[in-house]
Amino acid sequence: MHFNYDDYPGTQFFLKWCAVINSTMTNMERGLLIGYILLIIYYLIKGNKKERTFFSLQPLALMVIILNPWAMVVWLRIFGDSLRSRIFRFFWLLPILMTYSYFLTCLYEKTKKKFAKIIIALISIIGISQIGIGTRYTFTGVYENHGYQMVENRYKIQNDTIMAAEIVEKDKKDKQQAVNVAYDGNMSMEIRTYDASILSATGTFFSYQILDKETWDMLVDDENWQAIVAALVSGAIMDENWVDKHILERAFKSLDINYAIVQKDNYYLRIWQEEAVQIGKTENYIVFKL
Incomplete structure (x- = not known):
């Protein structure tokens, strides 16, 4: 929007x-x-x-x-x-x-x-x-929203979201600066509610399953970087051997990604650790700077 x-x-x-x-x-x-x-x-x-x-x-x-x-x-x-x-x-x-x-x-x-x-x-x-x-x-996150219940804070969103947003804000220093951030579906609605200057680097893609090599190759050929990064940040790629370093660099550069917020149990956490700099942690997430 x-x-x-x-x-x-x-x-x-x-x-x-x-x-x-x-x-x-x-x-x-x-x-x-x-x-x-x-x-x-x-x-x-x-x-x-x-x-x-x-x-x-x-x-x-x-x-x-x-x-x-x-x-x-x-x-x-x-x-x-x-x-x-x-x-x-x-x-x-x-x-x-x-x-x-x-x-x-x-x-x-x-x-x-x-x-x-x-x-x-x-x-x-x-x-x-x-x-x-x-x-x-x-409005849900790592912890499922069971409906009417006591909230964790006055913002009525999960603490993970607030902590991750504050890590990004502290690093960028300028509160007015808008940044492109890759994050998964568990954080998609809440972080937009909390801080509108954190823009989705993957557009409306917050999760994308890549189950076979043909689909991966098709996305690369079409330069559908939003789907590729969304699949990576949500841990939904069948085989990590498909993920080539040069392809990731093209994807990150094309989407102008500034930060990534990745769950600690993400299957491809190692790839993020190799391609980005860790700048902070929350209970369930690690925040990277690209």
């Missing part, structure tokens, strides 16, 4: 921003966003003073201060790369789930018919259960 803002000045930036957001959404997510916007308009028109303030002030502030092309021209000049790599995180501040919850609760209280109350209650239960199921398999 990143692009070169310099190529999209003014209004073009806003249009590109919308296009990037839209391209990452499912139809259900897109529908929920449209519904949320309609609810905000409803509360602006029909809501009482508290409702207008609570549900409208935040999205309006975001749209005025951050999520518009003219303000961004100013903020990017002031904050530079620090904001470039984090702009999409502001989208998460919209209280979408809270707005739906409040609306359904009010609807339930105002409804007189018992059957309608049952329908609203069922919709609420299904919605809550879907959030629980979705986050269980999305």
Whole structure:
């Protein structure tokens, strides 16, 4: 979800921003966003003073201060790369789930018919259960997310992720500097949530299985370095003899990888130790600098 803002000045930036957001959404997510916007308009028109303030002030502030092309021209000049790599995180501040919850609760209280109350209650239960199921398999790491449970820290992500990110930040020294980092699926969602300046060097590839020599050769011929590095960082290559030092150098250079975060039990840990410099450890990971 990143692009070169310099190529999209003014209004073009806003249009590109919308296009990037839209391209990452499912139809259900897109529908929920449209519904949320309609609810905000409803509360602006029909809501009482508290409702207008609570549900409208935040999205309006975001749209005025951050999520518009003219303000961004100013903020990017002031904050530079620090904001470039984090702009999409502001989208998460919209209280979408809270707005739906409040609306359904009010609807339930105002409804007189018992059957309608049952329908609203069922919709609420299904919605809550879907959030629980979705986050269980999305926000997880080396230790499986079993759902509602005590969190390890105030960021609500696993300590491994925070420690690895802090090792990278300490080494790069400049907090505003964005870096390309290779990491596996266990860390993919959490580290992006914690530090937006840590970009995925392998794009959307966080794991890739290479089970035969033909597949390996095909990936090399196609110069699909993202898949190759993702397979290496997740330990999913059938035979380490396929991994040639010169091919790795081409892959690392092509993807401009700055760091790699590799689990200690990774089958190919030796290769990382030979090709990179170890700069730190967490309970389950080793952080390398390339």
